[in-house]
Amino acid sequence: MAEWTYAEAIRQALTDAMAEDDAVLLLGEDVALGGPFGVTRGLRERFGAGRVLNTPISEAAITGFAVGAALAGRRPVVEIMFMDFITLALDMLANQAAKLALLSGFQQAVPLVVRTQAGIYHSAGAQHSQSLEAWLVHVPGLAVVAPGVANDAYRAVRWALRQPGPVVVMEHKGLYGRRQAREALEWDPQWRPGPQLRRPGRDATVVTYSAMGETALAAASALERDGISVEVWDLLGLSPLNLEPVLESVRRTHRVLIVHEAVVTGGLGAELAARLQSEVFDDLDAPIFRLGGRPVAIPFSPPLERAVIPSAEAVAEAVRTVLA
Amino acid sequence: MAEAIRVPRLGLGSGGGRIAAWHRRAGDAVTPGAVLLELETDKATIEVTAEQAGILTGVVGAEGEWVEEGAVLGWIVQPGEAPPQAEERPNPPAGRPDPQAPREPSGPRVRASPYARRLGRELGVDLREVKGSGPGGRVVARDVEQAAQSRRTQRMRAAVARVTAEGAAVPSFWAARRVEMASVRALLEREGAPRGVGWTDCLLQALVLGIAQTPALARARRQPAVQVGLAVAVPGGLVLPVLSVEPRTGLAALAQARRGLVERARAGRLLPQDVGSPEVILSNLGGMGVDRFLALLAPGTFLALAAGRVQEGVAVTQGAMRATWWAEFTVTVDHRVADGADAARFLDVVAQYFETGQGLHWE
Structure with a gap:
């Protein structure tokens, strides 16, 4: 193909x-x-x-x-x-x-x-x-x-x-x-930029977007070896935000981790967490966790640069925290 | 004439059930067969229906409440008729707190996740009695699910204990016979034999045949279709769902009915017709490697057949040895119904069935 x-x-x-x-x-x-x-x-x-x-x-x-x-x-x-x-x-x-x-x-x-x-x-x-x-x-x-x-x-x-x-x-x-x-080039005028299921799972829902989708999938693969099944949703549309499929996921898994590359403080994750908890409060079995960039100017040094944004290992560890 | 609406017998050892929902309210006119309420037991949800036409009145028992077998939940009266004095509702026995009623939390607030609280409400689990395994001792969903499962197990153990004690009070005796299984084994394993027919199905056929051909036992059954309680192991205990078996029921139909019943029992989704009153019991531990055992009578049953495993062994005929297949059957009989000679006759019919295929029929 x-x-x-x-x-x-x-x-x-x-x-x-x-x-x-x-x-x-x-x-x-x-x-x-x-x-x-x-x-x-x-x-x-x-x-x-x-x-x-x-x-x-x-x-x-x-x-x-x-x-x-x-x-x-x-x-x-x-x-x-x-x-x-x-x-x-x-x-x-x-x-x-x-x-x-x-x-x-x-x-x-x-x-x-x-x-x-x-x-x-x-x-x-x-x-x-x-x-x-x-x-x-x-x-x-x-x-x-x-x-x-x-x-x-x-x-x-x-x-x-x-x-x-x-x-x-x-x-x-x-x-x-x-x-x-490459999928079909036929443009479907009905298409809307909504959440895309990247990987189905049972134990926790990871909500992410942009390049962190790859990081979340790598973490999900690593966790699978330990018998932890993670569902990964790629939001795609950030505004307006259609959360329906994600809500349905959380009603099944009862646990949520939000991951983005942007700095956590005041980030989109805060909005997502607030929206999710108000919609599915009675389905949450753990607090909603956020994982994002550290609140610093992004360094030039390659090791430091890698250290300020979530790695697959950090996502996996955060999933374990959500599952505690 | 006023008709009392009672909690029906909900199957072996339930002792009662929880009111899942009232479908009619006090003052409603009802017709015969109308569903008044649903009761939930460990095994199934049962509909309680009106037997006569009239007006529902004197309703007691709220949704979610635990009610004992035989308790009166209301009356159906004729227009102008007053309900009889309400019977006193039996209190749960001491030492056995009503396990069903979710209590309003009081005292120090329980640290629990929102989902654990919701599950607690739905499953009737008091979160104060649950040890939390989450961060900082927070009660999470898995803790509530475990508590509910262990309560189900406790209730089932209590029911098993009660049934065993009551069954042990029946004056009974037992008799055993070793039976050659080779010819029926060959029939079951031959090419083209209907799939899915197993030893249990043959045992059901032989059991009902044995009862029909033993006069004392035939008199003890309520009707030609024998109500056989099939002992089924489930997580945390065992249940005794009921299969109605006639001597003329074929193996194919028996196997189909038996498989559905066992699946429903294991899934905890028995239907109302599955939890009737058994007259006899079939317990087959042969598949689990047991050689021989005694099946106990449960209240209301007059015979229990225990089947051991089918295994290779040696038969001696006129001094000559040959390899064959054996199983050992033990029958427990209510002595008020029959004697040793009757048990011997019963076992003889069962032995004939397996040794010669006499009475075995597929359709």
Whole structure:
């Protein structure tokens, strides 16, 4: 069966959307050259300089330009090279893109897609490694998706390009080269970015997303050797959050661990824990535990870098704590 | 005429049950056969139905409450008729606290997970009496499940003890006979024999045949279809679900009914018709390697057949030895019903069945 990488899946999604809809255009730093991970490689050649635009190094300007283009009827796809720099685009995203539909009495829509690269990858340092999704899900009107595998990445980008409002696609640098058997290219308009079951299990539910899905699966395999059966759910959609399948899982396992790469404090895990406990309180046999990044700036040193985010061993140990 | 609604006999040794749900309320008009309430025992959920038409009144016993066999739960009266004076409800015997009623927690708060609390409510387990195995001594679900299981086991042990004591009070005797099994063994193992028919099914057929052909025993049965209590081992004890067996019932049908009954017994999902009153008992420990044993009579039974294992051995005929298959059967008989000669006749019919296949029929 044909395989594709996460990066190829995103490129294919952009290609298909651009071929179908002339309003779709790409803009960002180096996108015409393919971007730092080669995701947009070849698109300038195929769709021309008018639809694949290199921009100056100013995230506020790129995003503001894109908001304007969206208001003018285009479907811009902005690439914010490294999620760390979404701070510079936050005013455009939070105060403009997410609110203009309301402020215009719903006469205007802002169909804007922001692709951005999150996560730790080969010592990119404190300013190029963060996962900042918690800042985004706090904004009403802004959708956030965080695909963990190639097929989901394809669907997430196609889905984002059909939404009437702004969507941030949080990609993970460490996943771009990951291969997966390629599923059917037929785009299903009914598809929604909801929780994906990565592994069924009996004893505990691990809720995660993005690259931590792989880490959780590695931990689940290790725990299986000790007779511990872990169910792994990949959320995929972070905002809006559809927790129904996860709730059903917790009603069976009665124990939950939430894992994300972002810093635990004030992270999405806090929101998940609060939502889960209010829905399935009477089914919980243990407190909901969270495992995430340590509350420090991400170090450059490779061993220290590895130490600040959850490892498979740490996830396995946390599952054992949840099962105590 | 007012009809009392009583807790029926719920099967051997239950002693009572828990009211799972009332389906009718006081003041409701009911017709014969209407389901009034459901009772839950260790083995099954039983529906209690109205025998006559009338109005339900004088209802006692709340859902979740433990009620003893024979207790009156209400009356069906005719319009204008008053219910008889309520009978005094028997209290649970001393030393046996009502195990069913979930109590409101009082005293120091129990550290327990939300799910453990929910399970405690559902299973009727008082969390204060459960030792927590979770962090800091927190009571978690597994602790509540273990407590419920050990309570079920205790209740079953108590029931077994009660039945054994009552059965031991019956004046009884026993007789044993070694029986050659080779020819029926060949029938069961021959190519094309119906699958799933086992020794227990042949034993059921032989047992009922033996009773039918022994006049004293035939007189003791209530009807030609003998109510056979089949001893079935379950976690924590044994149960005695009932199979109705006629002499003409074929092995194929017997095997099918027996398998369903044993499966339901092991799963704790016996049906109301499975927990009737046994007249005779069949206990087969042969499959577990036992050579011979005595099966005890349970209250209401007049005969118990204990089957040992089928094993290879030597037979001597006219001075010549040959290899064959043997099993030893022991029959326990209520002496008020029959004597040694009757037991001998019964065993002879059983022996003929296995030695010659006489009376064995598939359909």
